[in-house]
Amino acid sequence: MQNVRVEKLVKRFGEVVAVDGISFEVPKGKLLTLLGPSGCGKTTTLNIIAGFETPDDGDVHVGERLISSATENVLVPAHKRNLGMVFQSYGLWPHLRVRDNVAFGLQMRKTPKSEIAGAVERALGLVRLDGLGERYPSQLSGGQQQRVAIARALVYEPDVLLLDEPLSNLDAALREEMRLELKDLQTQSGITTIFVTHDQVEAMVMSDIIVVMNEGRIEQMGSPSDVYQHPANEFVAGFVGISNFLEGEVVATGVGEGQTAVKVGEVTLLCKSAGVPEGSKALLSIRPEDCVASQEAPPEGTPNVIKCTVDKAVYMGGVLELWLSASGQKIRVHGHRLPILESGASVYVSIDPASISAIKGGSST
Ligand SMILES: Nc1ncnc2c1ncn2[C@@H]1O[C@H](COP(=O)(O)OP(=O)(O)O)[C@@H](O)[C@H]1O
Numbered sequence: 001m002q003n004v005r006v007e008k009l010v011k012r013f014g015e016v017v018a019v020d021g022i023s024f025e026v027p028k029g030k031l032l033t034l035l036g037p038s039g040c041g042k043t044t045t046l047n048i049i050a051g052f053e054t055p056d057d058g059d060v061h062v063g064e065r066l067i068s069s070a071t072e073n074v075l076v077p078a079h080k081r082n083l084g085m086v087f088q089s090y091g092l093w094p095h096l097r098v099r100d101n102v103a104f105g106l107q108m109r110k111t112p113k114s115e116i117a118g119a120v121e122r123a124l125g126l127v128r129l130d131g132l133g134e135r136y137p138s139q140l141s142g143g144q145q146q147r148v149a150i151a152r153a154l155v156y157e158p159d160v161l162l163l164d165e166p167l168s169n170l171d172a173a174l175r176e177e178m179r180l181e182l183k184d185l186q187t188q189s190g191i192t193t194i195f196v197t198h199d200q201v202e203a204m205v206m207s208d209i210i211v212v213m214n215e216g217r218i219e220q221m222g223s224p225s226d227v228y229q230h231p232a233n234e235f236v237a238g239f240v241g242i243s244n245f246l247e248g249e250v251v252a253t254g255v256g257e258g259q260t261a262v263k264v265g266e267v268t269l270l271c272k273s274a275g276v277p278e279g280s281k282a283l284l285s286i287r288p289e290d291c292v293a294s295q296e297a298p299p300e301g302t303p304n305v306i307k308c309t310v311d312k313a314v315y316m317g318g319v320l321e322l323w324l325s326a327s328g329q330k331i332r333v334h335g336h337r338l339p340i341l342e343s344g345a346s347v348y349v350s351i352d353p354a355s356i357s358a359i360k361g362g363s364s365t
């Protein structure tokens, strides 16, 4: 088991800066996810680590071993890096049986024949494909093919597993099942893993660390709950989950238990302290599930209550999705135990100060 260190990686394709000086570390045995929209540089980063792409700058270490360095002119060929890679398209050989697809990496590495059969069986067992070694890929379901690709990457006991959107070709139900299965496999085998996805729920479920990428750069790096509960900026708050953004101005800092007071329209909301100074514009990020909607006005003087008008109410079974307006700004809320409200009705939305993140900025700055 090894850690992976990526330092100041840069990759350009002509005018396009696909990877713009990113650095991160995957601790031994952990799963780190590169999460971001299409085109943000996830695959390019993974391909540089795998050795399929030559970086313009930066270093990659696996454990103590320098496998790629633009400054020191080191470029270990892909097949000598001992990394297992799984591609979005699986990349199985259709003319080879499952067993031979999995054995391929071992044959390439000149593993003695006597050891290959056992290793292949173990790898197939790990991904719950025991007994299917004689089939051809076309005789397997999409999920099973994906597992063959994973077995093929694990069979030679790589130091690191690299997974590029491995679940995105599966239908929704199977994808959810495979997510948990893959996470269990990773935890049990303890293999250091870099996982690439554009799906924020997948990233939440699977990761020890999430690296949120945008336009070749890192916007935030942290645990799933860090990234979700304390988004570093508007991009992260908007990309990871649904967020409401309210524009306001900081009127006081260090209120109560170190909270910040932000004036939004006619109301002043208390938020988590965020290092935004008094007098500056602030953008508040609030998750719909952290808002409590009620038809009754709370007692006079209750803090953090916004009186809103219902624009639209969508009945969704367990919750009522409410699209609201207040002081010219839009808020989306999940209502519980409410009747189906008409457009134009009034509701009172209460928000715990600990659930409001103040981010510097706002469109008027
Ligand atoms: N071989 C290539 N030639 C030219 N441009 C490329 C090449 N590979 C990737 N790019 C560009 O680099 C950027 C990042 O691509 P990629 O790493 O594939 O993003 P992601 O995997 O996050 O969708 C995109 O703008 C893409 O068009």
Ligand SMILES: [Mg+2]
Residues within 6 Å of the ligand: 042, 043, 044
């Ligand atoms: Mg990609």
